[in-house]
Amino acid sequence: MTGVDSSAESPAVALESARSPITAAVGRFCLEQVETARDLYRVFVVTLYYSVRGEPNRKAFFRQMYEIGNRSLIFLCIVMGFIGMILVYQGGLQTQRVVPDLSLLGATFLQLLVRDLAASICALMLATRVGAGIAAEIGSMVVTEQVDALRMCATDPIDYLIRPRFLACLSVFGALVVIAAGVAFLAGMWTGYAFFGINPRTFANMSMVGPGDLTIGLTKCVAYGAAIPIISGYCGLTAFGGSEGVGAATTRAVVNSSLAVIILNFVISGTGYLIFG
Amino acid sequence: MIRLEGIAKSFDRAVLTDVNLFVPDQCLFGLIGPGASGKSLLLRMITGLMRPDRGRVTVAGRDVLTLGDLELSEFRKGIGMLFQNNALFDFMTVGENIAFPLRRLFQLDEAEIAARVAERLGRVDLPGFEGRLPAGLSGGQKKRVGVARATIARAPIVLYDEPAAGLDPVTSQKIFDLLRAEQRAAGATVIMVSSDLDRLLTVTDRVGMMLDGRLIFEGTTEEARNASDPRVHQFVHGAVDGPL
Amino acid sequence: MQVETGTRSQPHPLSASVARFLSVVGGLGVLLSEILRRAVRRDFDRAELLRNLYRMGLKSLPIVTVTALFTGGIMVIQAAPIVQRYGAQGLLGWGAGFGTLREIAPLLTALMINGRVGANNTAELGTMTVTEQVDALRALAIDPVAFLVTPRFLSIVITLFLSTIFSDALALLGAAYAGAGFLGVDPGVFYRGLTTGLLGFGDVAHGLAKSIVFGCVIGLSSCHFGLATSGGAPGVGRSVNATVVASAAGVFVLDYLLSFALS
Numbered sequence: 001m002t003g004v005d006s007s008a009e010s011p012a013v014a015l016e017s018a019r020s021p022i023t024a025a026v027g028r029f030c031l032e033q034v035e036t037a038r039d040l041y042r043v044f045v046v047t048l049y050y051s052v053r054g055e056p057n058r059k060a061f062f063r064q065m066y067e068i069g070n071r072s073l074i075f076l077c078i079v080m081g082f083i084g085m086i087l088v089y090q091g092g093l094q095t096q097r098v099v100p101d102l103s104l105l106g107a108t109f110l111q112l113l114v115r116d117l118a119a120s121i122c123a124l125m126l127a128t129r130v131g132a133g134i135a136a137e138i139g140s141m142v143v144t145e146q147v148d149a150l151r152m153c154a155t156d157p158i159d160y161l162i163r164p165r166f167l168a169c170l171s172v173f174g175a176l177v178v179i180a181a182g183v184a185f186l187a188g189m190w191t192g193y194a195f196f197g198i199n200p201r202t203f204a205n206m207s208m209v210g211p212g213d214l215t216i217g218l219t220k221c222v223a224y225g226a227a228i229p230i231i232s233g234y235c236g237l238t239a240f241g242g243s244e245g246v247g248a249a250t251t252r253a254v255v256n257s258s259l260a261v262i263i264l265n266f267v268i269s270g271t272g273y274l275i276f277g
Numbered sequence: 278m279i280r281l282e283g284i285a286k287s288f289d290r291a292v293l294t295d296v297n298l299f300v301p302d303q304c305l306f307g308l309i310g311p312g313a314s315g316k317s318l319l320l321r322m323i324t325g326l327m328r329p330d331r332g333r334v335t336v337a338g339r340d341v342l343t344l345g346d347l348e349l350s351e352f353r354k355g356i357g358m359l360f361q362n363n364a365l366f367d368f369m370t371v372g373e374n375i376a377f378p379l380r381r382l383f384q385l386d387e388a389e390i391a392a393r394v395a396e397r398l399g400r401v402d403l404p405g406f407e408g409r410l411p412a413g414l415s416g417g418q419k420k421r422v423g424v425a426r427a428t429i430a431r432a433p434i435v436l437y438d439e440p441a442a443g444l445d446p447v448t449s450q451k452i453f454d455l456l457r458a459e460q461r462a463a464g465a466t467v468i469m470v471s472s473d474l475d476r477l478l479t480v481t482d483r484v485g486m487m488l489d490g491r492l493i494f495e496g497t498t499e500e501a502r503n504a505s506d507p508r509v510h511q512f513v514h515g516a517v518d519g520p521l
Numbered sequence: 522m523q524v525e526t527g528t529r530s531q532p533h534p535l536s537a538s539v540a541r542f543l544s545v546v547g548g549l550g551v552l553l554s555e556i557l558r559r560a561v562r563r564d565f566d567r568a569e570l571l572r573n574l575y576r577m578g579l580k581s582l583p584i585v586t587v588t589a590l591f592t593g594g595i596m597v598i599q600a601a602p603i604v605q606r607y608g609a610q611g612l613l614g615w616g617a618g619f620g621t622l623r624e625i626a627p628l629l630t631a632l633m634i635n636g637r638v639g640a641n642n643t644a645e646l647g648t649m650t651v652t653e654q655v656d657a658l659r660a661l662a663i664d665p666v667a668f669l670v671t672p673r674f675l676s677i678v679i680t681l682f683l684s685t686i687f688s689d690a691l692a693l694l695g696a697a698y699a700g701a702g703f704l705g706v707d708p709g710v711f712y713r714g715l716t717t718g719l720l721g722f723g724d725v726a727h728g729l730a731k732s733i734v735f736g737c738v739i740g741l742s743s744c745h746f747g748l749a750t751s752g753g754a755p756g757v758g759r760s761v762n763a764t765v766v767a768s769a770a771g772v773f774v775l776d777y778l779l780s781f782a783l784s
Contacts (some may be wrong), residue, residue, distance in 0.1 A: 028558075029655075068580075078773070079769065082773045082776065086777050087622065087624075089780060090619075090623060094620075112599060124632060127636075128635070128636055128765040129634070129769075130766065131765075132640065132758075132761055133762050135758070136758020136761060138760065139758060140753075140755040140758050143754050144364060144367075144754065145360045146359065146365070148321075148361060148365070149366070150366075152324060152353055152356065152358045153353075153378045154354045154382060157348075158669060209536065242754060243647070243753075243756075244648045244757075246644070246755070247641070247645065247758070247759045248641075248644060250644060250758050251540065251636070251637065251640040251641045253637050254637070254640050254761075258588075258636050262587070262595075262629075266591045266594050266595055267596055269599070273598050273601055273703060276668075
C-alpha cells in the first residue's frame with residue numbers, strides 16, 4: 001500500500017520492463033501488497049502474543065485509553081450528532097416523496113445505527129484522529145532513532161509501543177460507539193420532532209432491532225477497534241526519512257485504516273446479511 | 278571480540294565495500310574517517326539493527342546474521358550503544374531514560390536503581406537532572422545523558438557514535454577520560470566513532486580508518502600517527518594539503 | 522517594557538481551548554481571503570497547479586475507486602432487509618441512488634480525499650516549513666501563498682469535485698452489482714429504479730455543490746496547518762493529525778448546514 005516506486009533501474013531491468021511494462025508494474029504492485037499484508041499479519045499476531053504473554057504495562061495502557069478515548073469523545077459526539085440530524089432529515093424528506101407515513105422512521109434509523117452506522121462512522125473518524133496520532137508518534141520515534149534505542153535495550157517496539165495502544169483501543173472503542181450512537185439517536189429524535197413533527201415516543205422504537213443486528217454491530221466494534229491501532233502502528237514503524245517520512249507515514253496510516261474499515265464493513269455486513277437476513 | 282568479514286552493502290549505490298575488521302577483546306578501538314564513509318553503518322551491523330548484503334558479522338563468538346528475533350534480543354543485552362543523535366526517549370524524564378536499560382535487563386529494587394542513576398549523572402557532570410525532560414536540555418546535555426544511559430548497564434561490549442559531538446573542550450576531555458576509565462574497569466570491548474581525533478587518539482588502543490565505504494587502515498594508535506598511506510597521514514594530522 | 526507584578530495567573534483550560542479554537546478559525550479566515558484574492562487575480566503558478574492536479578487527482582484514483590465500489594455495496598446491503606420485507610425490488614435503485622448522490626458519495630469521497638490528499642499536503646507544507654524552505658522562498662521575494670498555497674488549494678477543490686462525480690458513478694455501479702449478487706435484483710431493474718423520476722439532476726447537483734464546499738474546507742485546513750507547523754518531525758505529525766480532525770469536523774458541520782440550506 002505504499003504505491004509504485006519510480007526508482008532508477010539498471011539497464012538490464014529497464015529492458016526487461018520495456019517488453020511488458022504494464023505487467024511488470026502490476027506484478028511489482030501485487031508483490032508489494034503481498035509483502036505488506038504478510039508484515040501486517042505478523043505485527044497482528046505478535047501483538048496478540050504480547051497481549052497474552054507479555055508483562056503488563058499499566059501506565060502506558062491507561063495513558064493510551066485517555067488519549068484514544070477521552071480525547072476523541074467530543075469530536076465523535078459532534079460528528080455523530082450531525083450525522084444523526086442529516087440522516088433523519090434526508091431520510092424523512094425522501095421517504096415523504098414515496099410514502100406519507102413517517103412512523104417507522106425512528107425504528108429504521110435505530111436499526112441502521114446499531115447494525116452499521118455507529119460503529120462504522122466512529123471507526124472512520126477514529127481512523128483519521130487516532131490513526132494519524134499513533135502513526136505520527138511512532139513515526140517520529142523511528143526517525144529520531146528512539147525505536148532503535150528501544151531495540152538495543154532488549155525491548156521489542158511492538159510490545160512496548162503497539163500493544164498498549166491495541167489493548168486500549170479495543171477496550172475503549174465499544175464504549176465510544178455506544179455513547180456516540182446515543183448522541184446520534186437523540187439528535188435524530190430532535191430532528192424528527194422539529195422538522196417532521198414525529199412524536200419522540202414514536203421515534204424511540206426498538207421493534208426493528210434484532211439480535212442479529214446487535215451481533216453484527218458488536219463484531220464491527222471489535223474488528224475496527226483491532227484493525228486501526230495495528231495498521232497505524234505498522235505504518236508508524238515503517239516510517240523513514242526525517243520529517244517528510246513522518247508525514248508520509250501519517251498519511252499512509254489514515255488512508256489504510258480508512259480503507260480497512262470500509263472493506264471490513266462490507267465483509268461483515270455482507271456475511272451478516274447472509275446469516276441473519 | 279568483534280569480527281567483520283567481507284561486509285558489503287548498497288542502497289542506490291555501494292556504501293560499504295569488502296570491509297574486514299577485527300577488534301580484540303578488551304580493546305578500545307577508534308573508528309575514524311570523513312563523513313558518509315560508512316562508520317555508523319558498521320556500528321548498526323554489529324548490533325544487528327542492519328543486515329549487510331554480503332559478509333559475516335561475528336560478535337563474542339556468535340554469528341549475528343543467524344540470530345532469530347528472540348535471540349537477537351538476548352544478544353543485545355550484552356551491548357551498550359550511544360546513538361549519534363542521542364535517541365533519548367522524549368516521553369520519559371532524564372532519570373527514567375537512564376534507568377531504562379537497568380529495568381529491562383536486571384531485577385533491581387527502586388533504591389538501587391535511583392542510586393546508580395544518580396551516580397551516572399554525577400559522573401557526566403549533570404547532578405540532580407533526574408526530573409528534567411529531554412526537550413528542555415541543550416545539545417551537549419542530551420549527549421551526556423546519552424553517555425550515562427549507554428554506560429549504566431556495564432555491558433561487555435559498548436559502541437559510541439560521536440560521544441563528544443557538540444561539547445566544549447573541557448567537557449569533551451572529561452567524557453573521553455570517563456569512557457576510558459569505564460572500559461578499563463569493566464574490561465569491556467569498545468568501538469568509538471569520533472571526529473575529535475586529537476582527543477580520541479589519546480584513549481584508543483587500536484584505530485581503523487574508513488574512506489568511501491572501505492577500511493583503508495587498521496592498526497595500533499602509534500601506527501596510525503606514523504602511517505605511510507598519505508590519505509591516513511593527512512586525515513590523522515588534520516592537514517589541508519594532501520589527497521583528501 | 523513589562524513590569525512583573527508577582528505571580529502570573531494561568532488561564533483557565535477552557536478559555537485556553539476557546540482561544541486556541543478562535544485563533545485557528547481566524548487563521549483560516551485570513552488564509553482564505555489571501556487565497557481568494559490571488560485566485561481572482563489569476564496570480565498563481567500554473568505549473569504548480571498542473572503538477573498538483575496530476576499528483577493529487579491521479580494518485581487518489583485507486584482509493585476513490587475502491588471506496589466508491591464498496592460503499593455502493595454497503596448501501597445495498599443496508600437497504601436489503603427493507604427491500605425484502607416490502608418486496609420493493611424496483612425501488613432499490615431509488616433507495617441506493619438518493620442516499621448515494623446526495624450524501625454518501627460526497628461525504629465519503631471527501632473523507633478519503635481528506636485522509637489521502639489533505640494529510641499529504643499538510644505533511645509536505647509542514648516539512649517545507651520546518652526545514653525553512655518557505656522562509657527561503659520569501660527571502661527570494663517569491664510569494665509563498667501565490668506559489669505554493671493557491672495552486673494546492675485550487676487543485677484540491679478540483680480534485681474533490683471530479684472525484685465525487687467519478688465516485689457517484691462507481692458507487693451506483695457497485696450498488697447494482699451488489700444488488701444482483703445479494704438480492705438477485707437485475708441491473709436493468711436497478712437502472713430503471715434510478716431514473717424513474719423520483720431522482721433528478723437536482724440530487725446530483727446537490728451532491729456536487731457539497732463537494733465544492735468540502736474541497737474548500739479540506740484545502741484551506743490542510744494548507745493552514747501545514748504552514749503553521751513547528752517543532753521538527755513530531756511537529757509535522759501533530760499538524761497532520763490536527764488538519765485531518767479539523768477537516769473532518771468541518772465537513773460534517775457544513776454537510777448538515779448545506780443539506781438544510783439546499784433543500
